Amino acid sequence: MKTLIVFLGTSAAVPTKNRGLPAIALKHGADVFLFDVGEGTQYRLIRAGLSPVKVTAVFITHLHGDHVFGLPGLLQSMSMYDRKTPLHIYGPKGLAYFVESSMKATGHKPPFEVSVHEDLNSIVYGNVRIRRFPVDHGMKESYGYVIEIYKPLKLDVEKLREIGVPVRYWSTLQRGRDIEFKGRTIRARDVLIERPPVKIVYTGDTRPIMRTIEEARNAEVLIHDSTTADDLAEEAHEEGHSSAGDAGRIAYLAGVKLLVLTHISARYTDTRTLLSDAKRYHSNTIVAEDYMIIPVD
Amino acid sequence: MKTLIVFLGTSAAVPTKNRGLPAIALKHGADVFLFDVGEGTQYRLIRAGLSPVKVTAVFITHLHGDHVFGLPGLLQSMSMYDRKTPLHIYGPKGLAYFVESSMKATGHKPPFEVSVHEDLNSIVYGNVRIRRFPVDHGMKESYGYVIEIYKPLKLDVEKLREIGVPVRYWSTLQRGRDIEFKGRTIRARDVLIERPPVKIVYTGDTRPIMRTIEEARNAEVLIHDSTTADDLAEEAHEEGHSSAGDAGRIAYLAGVKLLVLTHISARYTDTRTLLSDAKRYHSNTIVAEDYMIIPVD
Numbered sequence A, B: 001m002k003t004l005i006v007f008l009g010t011s012a013a014v015p016t017k018n019r020g021l022p023a024i025a026l027k028h029g030a031d032v033f034l035f036d037v038g039e040g041t042q043y044r045l046i047r048a049g050l051s052p053v054k055v056t057a058v059f060i061t062h063l064h065g066d067h068v069f070g071l072p073g074l075l076q077s078m079s080m081y082d083r084k085t086p087l088h089i090y091g092p093k094g095l096a097y098f099v100e101s102s103m104k105a106t107g108h109k110p111p112f113e114v115s116v117h118e119d120l121n122s123i124v125y126g127n128v129r130i131r132r133f134p135v136d137h138g139m140k141e142s143y144g145y146v147i148e149i150y151k152p153l154k155l156d157v158e159k160l161r162e163i164g165v166p167v168r169y170w171s172t173l174q175r176g177r178d179i180e181f182k183g184r185t186i187r188a189r190d191v192l193i194e195r196p197p198v199k200i201v202y203t204g205d206t207r208p209i210m211r212t213i214e215e216a217r218n219a220e221v222l223i224h225d226s227t228t229a230d231d232l233a234e235e236a237h238e239e240g241h242s243s244a245g246d247a248g249r250i251a252y253l254a255g256v257k258l259l260v261l262t263h264i265s266a267r268y269t270d271t272r273t274l275l276s277d278a279k280r281y282h283s284n285t286i287v288a289e290d291y292m293i294i295p296v297d
Helices: A041-047 A071-080 A095-105 A157-163 A167-174 A210-215 A230-238 A244-254 A272-279 B041-047 B071-080 B095-105 B157-163 B167-174 B210-215 B230-238 B244-254 B272-279
Strands: A003-009 A023-028 A031-037 A057-059 A087-090 A114-117 A122-125 A128-134 A143-149 A179-181 A184-186 A198-202 A221-225 A258-262 A285-287 A293-296 B003-009 B023-028 B031-037 B057-059 B087-090 B114-117 B122-125 B128-134 B143-149 B179-181 B184-186 B198-202 B221-225 B258-262 B285-287 B293-296
Touching (some): A003 A041, A031 A128, A041 A071, A071 A095, A095 A114, A167 A179, A210 A244, A244 A272, A244 A285, A258 A272, A272 A285, B003 B041, B031 B128, B041 B071, B071 B087, B071 B095, B128 B210, B167 B179, B210 B244, B221 B244, B244 B258, B244 B285, B258 B272
Parallel strands (some): A198 A221, B031 B057, B087 B114, B258 B285
Antiparallel strands (some): A003 A023, A003 A293, A023 A031, A122 A128, A128 A143, A143 A198, A179 A184, B003 B023, B003 B293, B122 B128, B128 B143, B179 B184
């Protein structure tokens, strides 16, 4: 199943002419998972060709306004278009108060169930598992998210050839069904190989921490806070953020395939320094741009 | 002093590809007054070349989410850019709860004073008077706003010529100072004529009501709810809105100079029917578009 990472907003704290407030969509088959919902996300979903009404679930990293102020409007538009499917929203403590008070203040009663989960660490949607891990943003609760996409089990072709099972039986085994062959039972589970899930990690806002290295081990894509270039690393750390070099070091140590720098401070109209600071440690690095799409297999 | 009406969002309820959620800026000299702050307003101010940080005051028509969900993010950006000037926000009961709960939920403590006024009917900024009037949107409190821009008093040139005051004294009188001329005192107040203020009226969301005709009498610009074309007028009224023809009739009866149709339902990608429905009653009518600017002298 095709998976796309769609960057909807890549700025830090305030929007700029070219960068919107934080939001990332993960499109996986018919599902769209949203990570952070900065102001303007519903506009950006429309422009990206994704329906704001059909978002499957929402994951919030932390309760700073630039990461959540698009949520009340998104819920209202879902109501206007008469969504019926329940919406599950995952995030830190205080998220339910934020969602409920915005609805109360505006007399908004959605025609669908809105469930806010503040304590759930892990959730599975089909073959996608999404779990959070604590990061260090200098506040009580701030999370990164690990998205694992499980692939169908793979037939152990070598083994099948060894046993001599004809190709016409393979698809049955692939579907997980046992077969009888030459008076012998071939169990599907004996000829199917598990494959490691494809891993995508989004840190949200964080200082550089060891935990991210552990969580991002062998990830396909690591989307890391990169608020400043390295010359302002100290300022970034004080504010609970990372520099581009921090992100590069973590990506290198975790052995990730692709590093994507995001949460770019409004002071950078030119991001070449950010890129070179990160590339000193991890060459396969890009800077996120709004509406950038990364396909993941 | 040059006054500009800048349309930042002209859609109803939900944004479309071309129309953002309701927001209108009135730029008058160095002041920028915001009327409604739909989600995305801070982005739109930037794109319109207006600073989100320097907004003078905010006026909210009513507490539906599409008219206020841009406010928390606007306040946060003002904080990020270290605004010091107090911000006054005017609107219906419940507005303070909305503003305060959004700040509480996100741990946001602005470095400037935020004052929410729920009961103030009229306020004067220099030569601009802004007052609200109740409209009928089928909810407890919903307001329209009348903006009156007072012009400097005008010299009564005919009278001055009659008395025989030489032109070199005129600017002194214009500044409101009395002069001595041929042993006689000429009082400025006797040779200065008051001019009627330039009036701009914004209805917010409303059914067609007589009160709007009264308030918009001889207005330079009437910005009226025009959610649907006339064939759907009944539906518009049920939802607390007006049709284009309703707006046209009111503009005609009030004798306004220019009617601007706004709050256009997302169902219209082509607005020609709206325009012709309104023009049947009032020929000087236009349909608002995002980023449209109307200069008012």
